[in-house]
Amino acid sequence: MSNAILVINAGSSSLKFSVFRDHGDGDPVVTVNGQISGIGTQPVFEAKDAQRRPLADKSWGAGEAGDRTALLSYLLDWIEERLEGATLIAAGHRVVHGGVSHAAPVLLTPALMDELDALVPLAPLHQPHNLAAIRALAEAHPELPQVACFDTAFHRNQPWQAQTFAIPRELTEEGVRRYGFHGLSYEYIARRLPEIAPELGDSRVVVAHLGSGASMCAIHGGRSVDSTMGFTALDGLPMGTRCGTIDPGVLIYLMRKGMDAGAIEKMLYNKSGLLGVSGISNDMRTLLDSSDPHAQEAVELFCFRIAKETGALTASMGGVDALVFTAGIGERSAPVRTRVGDKLAWLGVEIDAAANLANATKISTPGSRLPVYVIPTDEERMIALHTRRVLTGR
Ligand SMILES: Nc1ncnc2c1ncn2[C@@H]1O[C@H](COP(=O)(O)OP(=O)(O)O)[C@@H](O)[C@H]1O
Numbered sequence: 232m233s234n235a236i237l238v239i240n241a242g243s244s245s246l247k248f249s250v251f252r253d254h255g256d257g258d259p260v261v262t263v264n265g266q267i268s269g270i271g272t273q274p275v276f277e278a279k280d281a282q283r284r285p286l287a288d289k290s291w292g293a294g295e296a297g298d299r300t301a302l303l304s305y306l307l308d309w310i311e312e313r314l315e316g317a318t319l320i321a322a323g324h325r326v327v328h329g330g331v332s333h334a335a336p337v338l339l340t341p342a343l344m345d346e347l348d349a350l351v352p353l354a355p356l357h358q359p360h361n362l363a364a365i366r367a368l369a370e371a372h373p374e375l376p377q378v379a380c381f382d383t384a385f386h387r388n389q390p391w392q393a394q395t396f397a398i399p400r401e402l403t404e405e406g407v408r409r410y411g412f413h414g415l416s417y418e419y420i421a422r423r424l425p426e427i428a429p430e431l432g433d434s435r436v437v438v439a440h441l442g443s444g445a446s447m448c449a450i451h452g453g454r455s456v457d458s459t460m461g462f463t464a465l466d467g468l469p470m471g472t473r474c475g476t477i478d479p480g481v482l483i484y485l486m487r488k489g490m491d492a493g494a495i496e497k498m499l500y501n502k503s504g505l506l507g508v509s510g511i512s513n514d515m516r517t518l519l520d521s522s523d524p525h526a527q528e529a530v531e532l533f534c535f536r537i538a539k540e541t542g543a544l545t546a547s548m549g550g551v552d553a554l555v556f557t558a559g560i561g562e563r564s565a566p567v568r569t570r571v572g573d574k575l576a577w578l579g580v581e582i583d584a585a586a587n588l589a590n591a592t593k594i595s596t597p598g599s600r601l602p603v604y605v606i607p608t609d610e611e612r613m614i615a616l617h618t619r620r621v622l623t624g625r
């Protein structure tokens with residue numbers, strides 16, 4: 232009999248889920264995936280099978296909108312009806328912040344939940360929703376083991392220079408340090424790249440994870456050695472609504488002008504980035520389609536900063552052997568990749584226009600000094616693999 236693993240990636244208003252079947256050998260295989268969107272307003276449940284065929288949809292009235300326990304209980308019942316003899320052995324969650332002490336996934340306990348609660352201020356856009364889903368699932372199914380897979384874990388063994396801010400040492404010791412995020416995505420890419428390009432071996436790779444949250448990572452020999460995100464998922468690249476790297480003097484200026492922490496947090500997390508610069512949208516597609524000069528400036532700033540960080544991460548590794556694009560924008564936006572590629576001509580990047588337009592796996596020309604890849608990320612698969620390992624030791 233086979234085992235099944237439920238994978239959950241909970242966001243502010245949506246809960247993405249996948250069910251993996253584990254036959255014991257090879258990677259677990261996804262059988263269904265979907266999401267509950269509109270949590271808090273008008274929840275809608277959608278699911279697809281492995282061939283992307285729609286399986287179900289359901290919506291709820293506003294009265295049940297915020298009851299995550301009831302929504303998860305519905306989801307669990309729905310999944311259990313479709314297990315076809317498999318045993319659901321665990322739920323694996325993406326938990327964005329694991330703090331200093333977690334360099335690997337772990338089985339969730341009430342004591343660990345308290346520890347992870349303390350990290351909510353460090354990831355206000357993600358952590359509360361990750362933990363709410365874990366609590367709701369524990370309430371609906373107390374017997375089901377749950378595993379936390381941290382977005383910070385892959386970066387925890389970076390060299391100390393990459394993890395340290397130049398601030399008084401006591402603060403570093405207290406945990407005010409650079410953590411880095413999107414680790415599950417980078418770990419997946421580090422695992423996948425050698426299958427796609429075995430000749431790269433233990434090489435130096437810059438990976439750009441460009442989704443609604445965006446960051447970049449320097450991976451040397453399969454390990455993270457530097458990343459653009461820091462103490463929080465606000466640092467580094469500008470994102471859909473987040474500012475990215477900013478002179479801390481700006482925060483002092485805003486505080487002196489009378490803004491409190493809550494107002495600054497809201498502005499930097501929710502009103503900045505592509506949305507703040509364009510004044511139009513946080514969605515790259517809308518901006519690329521717009522002729523508004525502010526929309527064009529937002530796109531230009533995004534691409535400029537990706538190119539600039541590529542330089543910084545290349546210096547961190549003493550060179551670079553490949554560049555990889557992944558996540559929503561990275562996997563699907565040929566115009567963004569073209570612009571970044573043009574700005575990296577000095578590194579020997581030459582983008583093949585036709586391959587780029589087709590979102591091909593390799594988008595650089597045969598003559599390009601730096602090979603450039605597009606690799607779809609799969610954070611869910613990484614979570615399923617980690618969850619299986621924690622539960623079964625395999
Ligand atoms: N064809 C496309 N061209 C440009 N941007 C796209 C395209 N498809 C998706 N995106 C962008 O990808 C973003 C979502 O990326 P994704 O990795 O799914 O984010 P997340 O998992 O963080 O929600 C959207 O905000 C959208 O701007």
Ligand SMILES: CC(=O)OP(=O)(O)O
Pocket residue numbers: 327357382412413442443444445464
């Ligand atoms: C860490 C982070 O920014 O995640 P996301 O891209 O899902 O917002």
Ligand SMILES: [Mg+2]
Pocket residue numbers: 442443444558
């Ligand atoms: Mg994402």
